[in-house]
Amino acid sequence: MPTKSKLLSHYRKDANLPLHDVAFLLGIDKGNLSKVERGMRQANPNIYLLYHMLFGVPLNELFDEQMSLLKDNISKQSQKLVEELKAHQPPKSNQRIQFIESFVNNLNQNCHDS
Numbered sequence: 001m002p003t004k005s006k007l008l009s010h011y012r013k014d015a016n017l018p019l020h021d022v023a024f025l026l027g028i029d030k031g032n033l034s035k036v037e038r039g040m041r042q043a044n045p046n047i048y049l050l051y052h053m054l055f056g057v058p059l060n061e062l063f064d065e066q067m068s069l070l071k072d073n074i075s076k077q078s079q080k081l082v083e084e085l086k087a088h089q090p091p092k093s094n095q096r097i098q099f100i101e102s103f104v105n106n107l108n109q110n111c112h113d114s
Contacts (some may be wrong), residue, residue, distance in 0.1 A: 003063060004041035008047070011055035012037070025048055071107055078104045 012022055019037070023030040026047060035041035040069055048062040078100050085093040085100075 003039055004043065004048075005037050007057060007061060008043070008051050009037040011057050013052060017054070022050070022054070025054070031089050074107060075104055 012019065019034055020030045023033040026033065028047075032041060033047070037045060038042045048057075048059075051057045052059055052062060082097050085097050089095055
């Protein structure tokens with residue numbers, strides 16, 4: 001997978017949109033955006049989100065590390081919650097367990113699809 005900066009540049013160039021237009025939309029200096037696209041400066045979330053909205057850059061490609069960490073943490077915490085619900089069996093716990101297990105299955109499926 002190309003670096004995030006190369007990815008941003010690639011999508012913008014494929015859309016034939018000049019750097020200064022994107023910088024204008026973001027309200028930032030063209031030079032700063034150029035540094036982001038060349039990997040000399042870290043992009044902030046607004047830049048990633050604008051490239052997603054303008055050019056359809058997949059969020060999982062822009063936030064891959066964060067999403068991976070979040071998925072791992074959610075999977076672990078979900079497993080703990082299901083174990084707790086099964087141990088104590090509060091009212092409506094079966095619905096909650098089914099929802100959580102379904103969510104984790106979908107999360108893991110999407111993780112493998114990425």
